[in-house]
Amino acid sequence: MALHVEIRIESGWCQLLEPKIAECADIQSLQLPPKVLLQQLARRGLNLMPEDDDAPFIKATIKNSALEKIVCRDIAFAVPAFTMASSSPWNNQNGRDVCVVRIQEIPDTECPPTLEKSKVVKSMIYKLKGCHLLDYSDKNADYPDRLRAIVEDKLAVYHASILITLKGNCLPTSQQKMDSGNVSFTECVNALAYALRLFSFST
Numbered sequence: 001m002a003l004h005v006e007i008r009i010e011s012g013w014c015q016l017l018e019p020k021i022a023e024c025a026d027i028q029s030l031q032l033p034p035k036v037l038l039q040q041l042a043r044r045g046l047n048l049m050p051e052d053d054d055a056p057f058i059k060a061t062i063k064n065s066a067l068e069k070i071v072c073r074d075i076a077f078a079v080p081a082f083t084m085a086s087s088s089p090w091n092n093q094n095g096r097d098v099c100v101v102r103i104q105e106i107p108d109t110e111c112p113p114t115l116e117k118s119k120v121v122k123s124m125i126y127k128l129k130g131c132h133l134l135d136y137s138d139k140n141a142d143y144p145d146r147l148r149a150i151v152e153d154k155l156a157v158y159h160a161s162i163l164i165t166l167k168g169n170c171l172p173t174s175q176q177k178m179d180s181g182n183v184s185f186t187e188c189v190n191a192l193a194y195a196l197r198l199f200s201f202s203t
Helices: 022-027 034-043 050-060 065-078 143-149 160-164 170-178 181-195
Strands: 006-009 014-018 080-088 099-105 121-125 130-134
Touching: 006 130, 006 181, 014 034, 014 050, 022 034, 022 170, 050 080, 065 080, 065 099, 065 121, 065 160, 065 181, 130 143
Parallel strands: none
Antiparallel strands: 006 014, 080 099, 099 121, 121 130
């Protein structure tokens, strides 16, 4: 049975919101550091921390460890103003040395857009040399060709951080949110994303 997992992230702690199941009832209200929460869930039979040995069972592409750490840390800086997710299947198809991340600006926190339905989703392409913004929806027919050109470095302009890449490519209010982001919050996002191995095990 597939379970929908929802985790609230705040400054320095996480809280399990879904699923509301009997096995996790005793920790549902607790505010815990990301790794501690995931360890507690694993003890109750809900293991969200995959290891490299699990990859063959879901046909995952294990990313370069250094790259995966960089991506998790970097996207955390933009989370105050953007929603993000691994860009499956493009992320898996581009090998261990490339991460493809879908991003979308959230101008209205009350009615956030969804990555699945929106036609204005952008992509961040990460390599160890930096990140490149592909301002083009993955729903367009020629998206694979554009992505391939970036991955092959034919059109890529890399920056050291997503904050540099997005400067001038987002609303001023979004830029302000990122510039004034809470350190404890962004570090919590970083720790949770890496513990979940979001870019190696997204399918």
